[in-house]
Amino acid sequence: MHLYILFAHPSQESFCREVLRCFARGLEDAGHTYEVCDLYQVGFHSEMDCSQYVREVGVDPQAPLPQDVREQHKKLARCTAIVFIYPVWWSDCPAKLKGWFDRVWAYGYAYFYEKDGARRSLVQPKKALIICSAGHTEEHLEEIGIASAMRCIMLEDRLKNVGFTDVRMEILGGMMPNDMTYRARNLERAYRLGRDF
Numbered sequence: 769m770h771l772y773i774l775f776a777h778p779s780q781e782s783f784c785r786e787v788l789r790c791f792a793r794g795l796e797d798a799g800h801t802y803e804v805c806d807l808y809q810v811g812f813h814s815e816m817d818c819s820q821y822v823r824e825v826g827v828d829p830q831a832p833l834p835q836d837v838r839e840q841h842k843k844l845a846r847c848t849a850i851v852f853i854y855p856v857w858w859s860d861c862p863a864k865l866k867g868w869f870d871r872v873w874a875y876g877y878a879y880f881y882e883k884d885g886a887r888r889s890l891v892q893p894k895k896a897l898i899i900c901s902a903g904h905t906e907e908h909l910e911e912i913g914i915a916s917a918m919r920c921i922m923l924e925d926r927l928k929n930v931g932f933t934d935v936r937m938e939i940l941g942g943m944m945p946n947d948m949t950y951r952a953r954n955l956e957r958a959y960r961l962g963r964d965f
């Protein structure tokens with residue numbers, strides 16, 4: 769498989785960066801190939817500006833798209849699966865990644881309507897994995913309903929709604945600053961997620 773990995777964390781020293789390394793090592797051991805897009809490092813422009821907004825509501829699926837959005841579509845066309853790696857911030861992904869969805873899941877690409885009203889998508893990969901790290905433990909996030917809320921928004925709306933059929937979210941929890949309790953087992957889990965992808 770060839771994977772497109774979207775990585776969203778501003779720090780080079782973060783736990784998420786370690787997760788990316790372990791996951792990638794697992795992929796390599798399993799013989800998969802991958803391409804990483806580090807959204808902060810490449811300075812991805814996450815804000816929907818007025819001209820793209822006007823395009824999005826213009827209901828013309830052929831209307832031209834910004835160059836950086838088209839580049840993302842080309843990368844997606846080359847992969848068989850997509851992986852998102854990010855820290856949970858206020859029960860969601862960082863705004864940098866949220867803006868990627870706002871702009872890259874463009875009308876005419878991620879969704880549009882046929883004459884008979886049927887909803888369609890041109891997004892090619894059908895498999896997606898989300899690996900997010902969280903300060904709270906996974907059990908706590910399940911208990912308070914946040915884990916299912918995150919799954920609902922990321923998996924149902926942002927992925928299945930644009931044509932993905934094989935989706936999964938893995939929460940690497942308990943990652944409070946300076947607390948090493950869960951670190952090693954979470955990194956081992958990240959490696960296995962790559963190896964067994």
Ligand SMILES: Cc1cc2nc3c(=O)[nH]c(=O)nc-3n(C[C@H](O)[C@H](O)[C@H](O)COP(=O)(O)O)c2cc1C
Binds near residue numbers: 781784901
């Ligand atoms: C702005 C901000 C918001 C956060 N919000 C949450 C949250 O809603 N739920 C949670 O479990 N952890 C939250 N955390 C904790 C982070 O998820 C945790 O610090 C991170 O996963 C650790 O990985 P890192 O070293 O890669 O940043 C937040 C951290 C920051 C900085």
